[in-house]
Amino acid sequence: MSPHKAPDSSRRSDRSRRAICDAALSLVGEVGYARTTIEGIAARAGVGKQTIYRWWPSKAAVLMEAFVDLGTRAAEAAEADGTAGGGEHGIPDTGDLAADLRLVLRATVDELNDPAIEGPTRALTAEGVSDPALGAQFVENLLEPQLQLYVTRLRAAQEAGQVRADIDPRIALELLIAPLTHRWLLRTLPLTHEYADQVVDLTLRGLLVQP
Template sequence: MANKTAPDASRRSERSRRAILDAALELVGELGYPKLTIEAIAARAGVGKQTIYRWWPSKAAVLLDAFAPDEDAEAVGGHELPDTGDLEADLKLVLRATVDEMNSPKYDLPARALTAEGVVDPELGAAFVSRLLEPQLQLYVTRLRAAQEAGQVAPDIDPRIALELLVGPIAHRWLLRTLPLSHEHADAVVEMTLRGLTPR
């Protein structure tokens, strides 16, 4: 009689986990966050509710895991900060890509849901910042420090404050929907910011 290989529980678990995360992203896009439920995620993923609650305490926690990159990911929204030696061109490239990402429903809906939920759930908010935002911001710090070493940014500039001058206006427009996000706006933000950062 042929030997039967025992089912691989870890592979089955990973398949279920991936199905749950994919279902959460699909449903938040279709239904919006207020109508997203654990029951709906379980039904879409083909698992029991108890399977979800075994791994996550809430729908927000599921959505965060679905939306967040791997903990060791080096990319910012899927794109690393380039260093061609031309700081203005590099920053424009990255901010334009960021605008494209923020204008995409695949990013916009989950990110807005997590941002809003993070206001009322401090633990989730802290996880959202540490897993998604902070790694991205640190890449700007690294790039700006390299520009300082190359003499393209004044030595007394604090890179952490400088990066806020770059990403703050983009985040403000996205969050409040005051005006459209565009490449032209991103370019203007870079140009105005660099006027204040470059050595006199």
């Protein structure tokens, strides 16, 4: 008879951590950030609230990690099925800047239209406007790392002689991101792949070196 193995506490902790992250995202999407509580997250995740306090100092910290974890899982899934096109591994550099940007902006459209992501993102974005500390965390931990991927790709295009040397990549990326964010926030018109492609095409008219 093989010896009895003790439960793997690290795996059990990881399951609990992900259950807590999932619970936080679902609750903030359902009732908003202000009405989401540590007690509610604990009850939804099936853990004691002291477990949450042992791992995170605040509700905001739980949500920040939940969003980071969500992005990590999405990247892992995309890599597993061969559809990874950027994410935490960077924006692809195939030598065709327009195609690379269309791929990433289309993926962004899909994320913003995903019900599992849209509700929590809207709630956290809204709370970040009225809560400067939370807004700063949102920018530092989630937004800025993604924006830097665009900076890196645009600088590579500059070095390759494709993008004008006088262009500031940090400003140029806002020409790509801001229109999608504006349409998504205001719900003025549908956010589609076709719209993302048009944003890329119009933006590159001002960025690319003219033959």
